[in-house]
């Protein structure tokens with residue numbers, strides 16, 4: 089006879105030290121470490137010791153219960169997540185109560201918003217104490233929804249804010265996590281919508297948006313689209329459907345589409361009289377020599393129209409190299425922009441973060457040694473920078489030319505003044521928030537509030553006419 093606990097594949101447990109009377113854990117003896125869903129994880133030092141503060145949403149699909157906690161850090165550990173990517177996580181020690189027994193376990197903290205359970209119980213925490221019966225679940229007792237409501241009643245915050253949907257692909261991405269947190273922090277109800285899981289009913293009388301499983305999405309006040317380049321077509325269609333349902337969006341579908349087409353965007357910049365490097369584009373390979381001459385000859389920059397994050401950008405140092413790359417690309421039917429090389433920029437550019445009609449933050453990005461592309465994804469580094477009035481003006485005018493509400497505008501400094509490189513309609517938050525310490529996610533949420541004319545009154549926030 090064993091006196092070990094027999095558990096199923098999912099069990100209710102509690103973590104009294106964290107003030108969590110009930111949390112459902114996925115029992116997974118295939119994972120070594122246990123993990124707990126946590127966000128807003130902030131390290132700090134106290135008496136020379138490393139601590140963290142963090143918040144937990146203990147209930148699945150319910151962000152209205154928030155538990156805040158502080159704990160000393162046991163260690164930092166590299167853990168491979170379900171996508172196989174290594175993450176550096178904080179480890180804390182907490183007492184686990186499972187059935188009638190309690191013992192201390194180690195927990196790594198990570199955002200498990202995308203997972204089916206808020207907690208994962210791994211084998212290190214179970215060794216010597218637990219046997220797993222993979223067929224069973226809730227072997228140690230179930231918790232009824234009404235009991236959960238009663239247990240967490242005191243921790244539930246009343247939502248009086250807006251209902252804001254984040255339309256994106258990966259809730260784990262830094263920018264998406266930050267937007268969800270920033271909205272929650274300001275008292276809004278945030279919902280993550282996976283672009284690919286939305287589908288729509290086109291009907292002039294009653295347009296609808298449905299979500300995986302047949303749920304009709306209703307009472308959404310605003311949508312923030314953060315559409316990956318690979319799903320531009322469908323993501324923009326979904327955004328347009330929300331617009332046709334009268335829902336405010338922070339970046340409408342058409343401006344997003346314009347920003348994704350480098351040639352169209354460049355033509356719009358020219359129409360608005362905005363300075364940019366001299367650029368050429370041709371469909372036929374017959375006039376490659378003149379195309380090169382037209383932009384001032386080699387060295388010159390070649391850009392794939394479908395590129396991004398610096399991936400499709402090449403520096404052709406000689407006339408010969410330029411000709412062969414252009415002709416090779418043409419033979420593959422790839423669309424290529426040919427652009428004058430701004431040598432004096434010295435591998436630096438500016439990323440200006442524009443919200444509404446203002447540059448709210450800016451960084452200067454510097455390319456890695458031996459590269460000319462300053463994209464952070466290409467090994468570039470970033471630091472906060474104070475930009476000049478003409479750069480500020482250019483960034484705002486470019487955002488307006490495309491009709492965007494929020495944009496990351498890339499500008500290069502040349503001998504003849506600032507020149508526009510490109511406008512990104514889903515600018516990443518990580519590099520710029522880290523370099524400047526600014527809460528840009530919070531400012532984006534404020535812009536949603538402003539667009540909706542939402543004001544926070546002392547106790548009862550209300551919608552007023554926009």
Ligand code: ADP
Pocket residue numbers: 365389391395396397398399400401427428429430431433435436437455460461462463498500509510
């Ligand atoms: P992507 O959309 O792939 O980021 P960009 O047009 O922004 O493409 O170019 C990537 C990087 O290459 C820029 O951040 C800049 O550092 C460098 N770069 C781009 N165009 C030029 C140019 N005309 N002259 C000099 N450097 C350039």
